[in-house]
Amino acid sequence: MTKRLLLGNDAFCEGLIAAGVRFYAGYPITPATEIAEAMSRRMPEVGGTYVQMEDELGSMGAIMGASATGVKSATASAGPGMALMQNELGQAIVAEIPLVVINVQRAGPGIGNATRSGQMEVMQARYGANGEVPALALAPSTVEEAFSLTVKAVNLSEKLRTVVIVLGEGMLGLQRAVVDLPDYDKIEVLDRPHPDVPPGEFLGNYNANELSDVPPIADFGSGYKSIVSSVGISRRGGGDISVLGLSEDDQDFTIRRLHQKLLDRKKEITLFEDLMTDDAEVVYIAFGTQALSAIGAMHEARARGIKAGVLRLITIWPFPDEVVRGCCKRARAVVVPEMNLGQLRLLVGNALANTGIKIVGVNRVDSVTITPAQILNKTTEVLS
Amino acid sequence: MNLHNEIPAARPARKKTDLQRPLDELVEMYANIPARQFRYCPGCGLGMAQSAIMRAFHRVGVDITKVATAGGSGCYSVMGHYYKSNHIHGSHGRGCAYAVGMKLARPELTVLTLQGDGDLLAIGGNHFIHAARRNIDITVICFNNYNFGDTGGQFAPTTPLGSKTETSTQGMPEPAFDACKLAIGAGASFVARSTVAHPAHLTKMIADAIEWKGFAFVEVLQHCHVLWGRRNGMPEAMDMMRFYKDNSVLNPSSIPEDERFDIPIYNEDEKNVKFVLGALHKEQRPEFTEEYAKLRAKAMAKAPGKVKS
Numbered sequence: 001m002t003k004r005l006l007l008g009n010d011a012f013c014e015g016l017i018a019a020g021v022r023f024y025a026g027y028p029i030t031p032a033t034e035i036a037e038a039m040s041r042r043m044p045e046v047g048g049t050y051v052q053m054e055d056e057l058g059s060m061g062a063i064m065g066a067s068a069t070g071v072k073s074a075t076a077s078a079g080p081g082m083a084l085m086q087n088e089l090g091q092a093i094v095a096e097i098p099l100v101v102i103n104v105q106r107a108g109p110g111i112g113n114a115t116r117s118g119q120m121e122v123m124q125a126r127y128g129a130n131g132e133v134p135a136l137a138l139a140p141s142t143v144e145e146a147f148s149l150t151v152k153a154v155n156l157s158e159k160l161r162t163v164v165i166v167l168g169e170g171m172l173g174l175q176r177a178v179v180d181l182p183d184y185d186k187i188e189v190l191d192r193p194h195p196d197v198p199p200g201e202f203l204g205n206y207n208a209n210e211l212s213d214v215p216p217i218a219d220f221g222s223g224y225k226s227i228v229s230s231v232g233i234s235r236r237g238g239g240d241i242s243v244l245g246l247s248e249d250d251q252d253f254t255i256r257r258l259h260q261k262l263l264d265r266k267k268e269i270t271l272f273e274d275l276m277t278d279d280a281e282v283v284y285i286a287f288g289t290q291a292l293s294a295i296g297a298m299h300e301a302r303a304r305g306i307k308a309g310v311l312r313l314i315t316i317w318p319f320p321d322e323v324v325r326g327c328c329k330r331a332r333a334v335v336v337p338e339m340n341l342g343q344l345r346l347l348v349g350n351a352l353a354n355t356g357i358k359i360v361g362v363n364r365v366d367s368v369t370i371t372p373a374q375i376l377n378k379t380t381e382v383l384s
Numbered sequence: 385m386n387l388h389n390e391i392p393a394a395r396p397a398r399k400k401t402d403l404q405r406p407l408d409e410l411v412e413m414y415a416n417i418p419a420r421q422f423r424y425c426p427g428c429g430l431g432m433a434q435s436a437i438m439r440a441f442h443r444v445g446v447d448i449t450k451v452a453t454a455g456g457s458g459c460y461s462v463m464g465h466y467y468k469s470n471h472i473h474g475s476h477g478r479g480c481a482y483a484v485g486m487k488l489a490r491p492e493l494t495v496l497t498l499q500g501d502g503d504l505l506a507i508g509g510n511h512f513i514h515a516a517r518r519n520i521d522i523t524v525i526c527f528n529n530y531n532f533g534d535t536g537g538q539f540a541p542t543t544p545l546g547s548k549t550e551t552s553t554q555g556m557p558e559p560a561f562d563a564c565k566l567a568i569g570a571g572a573s574f575v576a577r578s579t580v581a582h583p584a585h586l587t588k589m590i591a592d593a594i595e596w597k598g599f600a601f602v603e604v605l606q607h608c609h610v611l612w613g614r615r616n617g618m619p620e621a622m623d624m625m626r627f628y629k630d631n632s633v634l635n636p637s638s639i640p641e642d643e644r645f646d647i648p649i650y651n652e653d654e655k656n657v658k659f660v661l662g663a664l665h666k667e668q669r670p671e672f673t674e675e676y677a678k679l680r681a682k683a684m685a686k687a688p689g690k691v692k693s
Contacts, residue, residue, distance in 0.1 A: 046684075058478075058484075061485065066489035224470075227464075
């Protein structure tokens with residue numbers, strides 16, 4: 001264990017390194033640039049590779065290529081960079097290439113305000129790419145969690161052969177905090193499933209039989225004929241459908257399996273923190289930096305005799321409806337503070353449909369953090 | 385240390401291989417083609433290009449399991465699935481980006497991209513020029529059929545000025561890229577051009593490109609008589625094979641370097657097509673993965689055990 005004063009963006013980097021990432025492709029963009037800078041120094045130090053690509057599409061392409069050879073790979077971006085990456089994100093999810101992408105969310109649409117923070121890409125993380133692709137997104141609240149959750153993200157991406165998005169925020173990436181870093185060799189590191197049959201018997205990287213299967217993947221150059229394809233060539237019993245022709249059944253199986261392999265493991269994927277929700281008449285549901293304001297508001301409310309609780313969502317996608325319902329059993333009202341115009345509130349509303357619970361939001365899009373007082377004001381308003 | 389003047393280490397003597405080996409045997413060794421489906425149009429030049437690549441594999445003597453190819457969308461996109469090599473079939477235009485990642489992560493792999501002209505020079509142009517600039521040891525093969533074939537024959541950045549396509553029915557109004565000139569300008573250290581009408585020459589160009597240490601580019605003029613040829617007075621595969629044969633110059637050294645590249649013009653009133661085939665450019669430059677390995681060794685020596693927290 002080492003105590004270190006770390007920038008949030010550096011904590012993301014150390015998380016990647018601790019989890020075994022040895023290839024990073026980057027493109028500078030505020031407020032994620034420090035991740036590329038740190039990785040350009042750290043990757044060669046730990047025997048890895050940093051490459052600065054020509055654009056965000058290039059970054060995604062390079063890490064897809066690197067990961068296909070079996071080297072754990074990651075990139076980071078923000079704002080319009082994340083918009084560009086959506087194309088390749090969808091490709092990688094369908095091709096089932098393990099990757100981690102860190103989104104240090106900035107504020108605003110378009111170019112937006114590069115130096116300001118936001119939480120405006122909750123929906124993009126799930127619905128940004130074309131077609132019906134699933135998402136796995138984790139949102140840390142503190143610098144320490146930026147480290148530990150990034151380790152978790154790499155492990156989940158490998159185990160489930162998917163892309164994990166770490167939903168950071170400018171406010172988190174650019175804050176410094178003292179962090180207890182564990183010894184990296186004591187951290188549990190997971191690897192993708194590899195084939196356990198000889199090359200002659202290998203039926204390809206998409207040989208699944210059940211919708212919940214995560215089929216083994218052969219690293220390029222390991223002696224197997226390994227084809228990684230974003231055409232969507234998953235089918236029962238394996239084989240390469242790009243050559244044979246894609247049937248309706250294969251297409252259906254491919255798309256459903258991509259979702260089901262995550263949904264069947266939802267218990268393991270879903271991370272959250274619930275504070276005093278057992279008897280709560282009002283529950284604050286928040287994520288990222290704004291969850292800290294919610295916790296502050298909860299203590300203040302309790303001091304005033306209001307039974308408040310907090311559900312801090314760490315896993316945003318797949319959205320944990322059951323957890324939301326479980327934490328709101330006694331609730332009359334739910335307050336959702338977030339730095340956007342109600343993206344999380346929409347999801348919470350969906351989870352609590354037909355329960356009669358009043359759901360209100362505290363929303364800011366000026367990049368000024370929501371204060372506990374604002375949440376309290378909303379609480380008294382909604383409970384009265 | 386002036387790395388630019390370093391003389392490259394001598395290559396091991398080329399393994400003698402039988403270029404006359406029947407195609408069936410090569411298919412057995414390097415490809416995995418299903419009997420019932422072959423997804424090119426009858427007479428398409430891609431089949432010939434595919435054979436030439438296979439012959440080049442044999443000529444170089446590659447271990448096919450250590451070959452990784454990358455490609456995106458286009459008529460050619462199934463080609464990577466036919467070989468016994470590893471293949472990443474991703475989105476339109478990103479072949480060079482995938483290849484850069486694969487080669488940097490595993491420099492021991494022989495990495496090729498298989499890309500169409502629209503794929504490489506339109507949507508993927510940025511990745512192409514930057515991969516060339518890095519002089520990373522990959523081989524980029526561009527199947528230039530003068531149009532976007534997979535979507536039905538729209539004009540591409542390579543469509544000859546004045547020629548007719550589905551989106552230039554009055555004649556292509558924009559001048560074309562010369563892919564080889566672009567590659568040289570971007571920093572490619574090996575640039576060659578050939579056609580499917582010259583299979584032995586094409587095989588040699590591809591083999592030389594694979595063996596080249598650094599970024600190698602081969603433009604393969606590959607006919608699309610079904611879409612481009614039919615609209616421009618050459619409806620049969622053989623018409624276009626003759627078109628390549630009749631207009632090719634196989635001896636680039638006889639032509640001054642600045643005259644090897646020309647914007648092709650092809651319409652009823654004016655025809656300016658001359659294909660200068662062969663290795664058009666060779667230049668020894670430091671190779672990126674080797675340079676990065678040096679950088680990595682220095683960083684690791686300076687910070688031993690840095691992987692620990």
